[in-house]
Amino acid sequence: MQQEAAHTVTQVAQQAGEAVAHAAASSGHSITHMMMQLVLQLAVIIVCAKVGGYLFQRFLNMPSVLGELASGMLIGPYALGGLIDIPNIGILFVESHSFAVTPELYGIATLASIILLFLAGLETDLAAFLRYSVVGSFVGMGGLLAAFVMGDLCAVLWPGNGIDSFMDPAALFLGVISVATSVGITARILAEKRKMASPEGVTILAGAVFDDVFGIITLAIVMGMAKVSMGKGVAWGPICIIAVKAIGFFVVVTALGLIFSRKITALIKRFKSKEIIVALCFGLALLLASLAEMAGLAMIIGAYIMGLALSRTDLAHEIEHHLEGVYNILVPIFFCVMGMMVDFGAMKPVLIFGSVYSLLAVFSKVVGCGIPAWLMKFNLRGSLRIGLGMLPRGEVALIVAGIGLAGGIIDQGIFGVAIMMTVVTTMLAPPLLVKSFEGGSGLRKEMEGSSTNIESIELEFPSRDITEFLLNRFVNALQQEEFFVHHLHTDQPTFHVLKDDIDFTLIEEGNKLIINVPSVNQHVARMILLEELLSLSDLLESTKQMKSVDEMGSDLMSGLFA
Amino acid sequence: MKLKKVLSPETVWVDLKSDSKQGIIEEMVDRLFLAGKIENRDTILQVVLDREAKMSTGMENGVAIPHGKSDAVESLVAAVGLNKAGVDFNAMDGRPCTIFIMTVSPAKRAGPHIQFLAEVSRLISQPAKREQLLAARTHLDIYTILTGK
Known part of the structure; x- marks a missing residue:
């Protein structure tokens, strides 16, 4: 498995290298030299990300993602990486065309984000999505709306940052970045505290599935809107078209995917070899990712849809299993590269804004998910648990921020703010969630009779x-x-x-x-x-x-x- | 899970006559055979007895759940019977059993087989339901109490 993964990584690196051959010619270095530099960078990144992740998990009892991000910040071009000068090679990590990392390194991070979302789609439980549709949709939707509106308004109302309209692409991005809950951390705590089957636990997991799907649709719309509103003023006509196109693309492609996934996989299965089958499915995910980008959306949306379509086939488990090795190597690279893109200098002026934005991101999820929960059957304690469970943001927030930065929609400072929010919510969620589960039932008194004793x-x-x-x-x-x-x-x-x-x-x-x-x-x-x-x-x-x-x-x- | 999907008025009996564990199981299997629900009487009887030999299915408060798995059935077959006098079924609480729920499920085909048994058990774990059942006078009474129809 590890060999396979390593082989794939090498292949990817080679392909990324070939794609930028012309850049090599223009920079005066040979392709071999550039590739050697890339491989060296990857070596440093993989080792630092993995060790950082381990240290955070082992000694700080925090998610390894935070360790990978922190490693990235440490070795990035704006910190140690910018100071290490290697003979014959130069500075280890240096800005390239005013972007924190080289295009080839960013290419590998992009590939990792596609794998991440493809697997997220594969793991989505569509049956649960439909079964818990009432409770999940209210909690998920409440959190999504509150987070989006507060994130966007925070940018608009903050004085002196040049954002003055709700429809400003940067404001829209700050809205969408704060939307996607990363429920993995919550799930781990719920499992450890044996609260997974509690009414709050089930509601959080159901809400998170909705949050994922709606979050991706919101991203699709915002990506489209951002592209249209890059010009002056708010053109509502094109925005409506974009919104319809985004939702249409999502609904039509997902529906087609679900209808034909069994037929397509039956066709693919004729190859008999599991390796070929899994590779072909991954190929399809890449294809749909590029189609999504062509349709004016984001690549991760296509990858997620392909995962969703395949999640109901018998191949889902095989694909997950075979991609695990690649995932384990590439995804830490992604988080590390995101950490490397944090420019501490650019963050100084937005530090207070970042703190306020992070606090609002906490507040918006707790209130946005808590109110629907309270309206249904939970008391204040139960609603708080649900809100806190939906608090952590993670990979999707980082991917969206990365897309915004690469597309020039948000600047280095705002990107740093996004990372700050992700770190704050991810760090705050575990202790708060554990604390909130102390005490009695989270259900209202009149509901307790019907409540579930575990x-x-x-x-x-x-x-x-x-x-x-x-x-x-x-x-x-x-x-x-x-x-x-x-x-x-x-x-x-x-x-x-x-x-x-x-x-x-x-x-x-x-x-x-x-x-x-x-x-x-x-x-x-x-x-x-x-x-x-x-x-x-x-x-x-x-x-x-x-x-x-x-x-x-x-x-x-x-x-x-x- | 809807109990009436599996139970039918022909497979609920208010008047089981046998007075031994083996007898009750044989009688229920015979009645299933007569009702046309199973074809291979001996095979089915054997799987239920085999399961019984591993551990008695006599539970508490007069309930017993003899069951087994066999590919001699195409789909889940279930029956509920009463013997109001009570029969020694080696129950966990040592008391005689009066309510018997029998299921036979296909060995290789997936489906909510044990779940059915669990659902009926959950229903008659309520003392009021048990009293209602034991007060039943006709086969149809049992069917009505269990399925709510």
């Missing part, structure tokens, strides 16, 4: 191997019963199980298997688990019929030392 079922086994074995059997059995089982990318192996109104989590904690399930649904969880436990005893019984292990062992080794 039962925690714990089973301890003699070894971790047996726990893992039984967990896998249990997951298979649940899938056989047509439950949707999602593996969450958390430190402990954690699964989120969903079907209609049944919702619970499975956690493997050392030798223990823990099931957190609402009391009303405990029958199904307990009964399915019992059947698997009984089948385990069958299996143990059948091992007794095996030849003795000693005998098998000596059969295996006999003759080796003859």
Whole structure:
């Protein structure tokens, strides 16, 4: 896997290099020299990003993304990278055409952002999206509107930054940057605190799916609007056309994707080889990404749609699995490069603005998601939990900011503000969320009767191997019963199980298997688990019929030392 | 999950007569056979007895859930029967069982099989429902109590 990934990275680097061959000619260096410089930069970036991510996670107990960003800030052209002078090569990281990184390095970061969004689309649970549409849409939409409007207005109302209209492209970008929730961090905390199956947990996860999809549509519209309003004044006609075009592109392409995805994958599957199949699907994602850009939207939108379309096919898991290696190497490069683009000098004048914008980004999500939650069935405590759960921003905010900077829509200062907001929300969310979950129910009194009391079922086994074995059997059995089982990318192996109104989590904690399930649904969880436990005893019984292990062992080794 | 999708008025019985665990299981399998819900009586009986041998399905408060998996059925087959006198089913609480829920599900085909069993169990875990069931006089009464129709 790692070899595959490394191979792909090398290929990408070579291709990026070829694409800028003419630049090499004009700069006076040979292509080989440029590529050597790029490879050296990549080496520094990968090592620093990975080590930074590890240190943040291990010692500061913070998401590794923050470590990767911080590494980027440290080694970027505006910090250490601009000071390191290597003989025969020159400054390690230096501005290129008044942009923080070279086009070839930015190309690799762009590719990483496409992979990131392609996988985000693949992981989207469309069934859950439809099932929790009421609660999810209100919470997701509330947060989206509040974040967008406050982000945009903050830019407009702030004196002296030259932005004076709500429709100003920079204002629109500041609005859209603060929209997309990155729910991965919240999911990890909910799983650790065993709150995934709580009413708040389910609402947050449902809201986040909506937030993702609506966030991408909003980005599509804003990208289009920004391109139209680059000129003077607000031309409502073209903006409406753009909005219709953006939503149309999203709806039509997603619908076509969903309708034809099974046919397309059936065709692709004729190749038999998994490597070819996965590569072709990724190729399609790149194709749709470029088509989206051609249609005046952003490449990540196309990649996300392709992921969404493939998420309902049986290939989704294969693609995720095969791209994992590439993801693990390329995505830290992306976050590191985003960190490198932070110009501390340019940020000085906008530091106060950035603080206010970051605080508003916190406030807007808490209020925007909290109010719909409060209107439905939660009390203030529950609404606050939901708002805080939707707080962290991450990769999408960074990608959008990167697009804005590369497109000249926002400047270095505003880009820094975006990074600041991402860091602040990502750092604030975990402690606040943990604190908010102290205390009683988050549901209103009159709703508590109907609320879900969570039962925690714990089973301890003699070894971790047996726990893992039984967990896998249990997951298979649940899938056989047509439950949707999602593996969450958390430190402990954690699964989120969903079907209609049944919702619970499975956690493997050392030798223990823990099931957190609402009391009303405990029958199904307990009964399915019992059947698997009984089948385990069958299996143990059948091992007794095996030849003795000693005998098998000596059969295996006999003759080796003859 | 809608119980009436799986249960039918022909597979609910108010008058199970056997007075032993083996007898109740055989009687229910026979009645399913007579109702045309299963074809291979002996195979089905064997899978239910095999499952019973691993661990008794006699639960608490007079409820038992004998069940098994076999590819001799195309889709989930379910039945509910009462023996108001009570039968020793090696229940967890040691008390005789009066309400019996039987399911046979295809071994290789996915579907909400155990989930059905769980849904019925959840329903009759309410004491009021159990009382209602035990007061049932006709087969149709049971069907009405369980499906709400």
